[in-house]
Amino acid sequence: MLHADGVTKRFGTAVALDGLSLDVAAGEIAGLVGHNGAGKSTFVDVVCGLLRPDAGTVRVGGRAPSAARADIGVAPQHIALYPSATAAEHLALFGRLAGLRRRALAAAVAEVVDALLLADFLDRRVGLLSGGQQRRVQAATALLHRPALLLLDEPTAGADPQTRESLLAALRRRAADGAAILYATHYLHELADLGATIAVVRRGRIIARGTSAQLLAGLPSEVRLRAEGADEVRVRTTDPAGALTALLDRAPGTLREVDIRKPSLDDLYRSLAG
Numbered sequence: 001m002l003h004a005d006g007v008t009k010r011f012g013t014a015v016a017l018d019g020l021s022l023d024v025a026a027g028e029i030a031g032l033v034g035h036n037g038a039g040k041s042t043f044v045d046v047v048c049g050l051l052r053p054d055a056g057t058v059r060v061g062g063r064a065p066s067a068a069r070a071d072i073g074v075a076p077q078h079i080a081l082y083p084s085a086t087a088a089e090h091l092a093l094f095g096r097l098a099g100l101r102r103r104a105l106a107a108a109v110a111e112v113v114d115a116l117l118l119a120d121f122l123d124r125r126v127g128l129l130s131g132g133q134q135r136r137v138q139a140a141t142a143l144l145h146r147p148a149l150l151l152l153d154e155p156t157a158g159a160d161p162q163t164r165e166s167l168l169a170a171l172r173r174r175a176a177d178g179a180a181i182l183y184a185t186h187y188l189h190e191l192a193d194l195g196a197t198i199a200v201v202r203r204g205r206i207i208a209r210g211t212s213a214q215l216l217a218g219l220p221s222e223v224r225l226r227a228e229g230a231d232e233v234r235v236r237t238t239d240p241a242g243a244l245t246a247l248l249d250r251a252p253g254t255l256r257e258v259d260i261r262k263p264s265l266d267d268l269y270r271s272l273a274g
């Protein structure tokens with residue numbers, strides 16, 4: 001659904017994207033992770049057509065972003081709503097801009113109001129809503145017209161657990177219905193919750209891409225063992241069973257605690273993104 005090939009974007013002498021290539025299939029949730037300034041937001045802006053790349057190509061369902069606007073839903077990193085309009089007015093406006101009318105518009109609005117728990121503040125001006133409530137409205141405007149490609153740039157920054165859970169659940173449903181989702185975040189546990197594939201960006205390039213299982217394979221686990229009368233032993237190893245057996249053989253006294261910590265997405269991030 002999304003195909004990006006060799007995308008380069010410079011701001012003056014700063015290179016924000018340096019030949020970034022990435023594919024996201026229909027039905028896939030791809031997590032875009034990387035340090036501050038790695039290029040995630042710039043890439044999202046290029047894919048939705050807000051920025052024009054200096055080199056490389058982006059295709060959304062085979063078309064240039066400018067020709068695929070109706071197929072794209074975007075929730076930018078910074079809140080981009082009209083403070084003096086209500087949440088309901090935003091949904092009506094965004095729905096109409098996407099070509100929805102009457103019953104189709106009402107059904108689409110009802111769905112996102114329900115999915116993102118907007119009912120309690122639908123008629124309040126967005127400028128008076130809390131940051132988390134504004135994020136929910138923004139995500140709703142992205143989801144409303146059931147786009148084939150969803151671009152979400154840190155949509156849960158500062159969100160409470162209920163907001164986060166409702167958004168993640170809505171995204172899982174959309175992916176199950178066939179949407180391709182690009183999800184930029186620093187919250188790696190959300191990507192695990194979403195069953196997302198991972199793309200790690202560093203200095204404007206993808207440096208690792210795959211399922212979390214693929215990317216975690218080969219990273220060491222940590223084996224920890226504590227026996228009576230001895231100091232705790234910690235070993236980092238790609239063969240935790242073998243290491244544990246060897247440690248148990250050598251353990252001097254009664255065993256008190258044994259723990260194997262498998263590698264996490266945080267370990268992956270630390271090993272790659274530094």
Ligand SMILES: Nc1ncnc2c1ncn2[C@@H]1O[C@H](COP(=O)(O)OP(=O)(O)OP(=O)(O)O)[C@@H](O)[C@H]1O
Nearest residue numbers: 011014015016034035036037038039040041042043
């Ligand atoms: N409009 C701009 N003008 C100049 N430089 C820019 C502009 N937008 C982004 N940059 C630079 O491009 C690089 C990539 O920024 P970008 O916002 O894409 O990173 P990011 O990965 O989204 O970071 P974060 O995690 O902090 O949101 C940074 O060095 C940033 O300073």
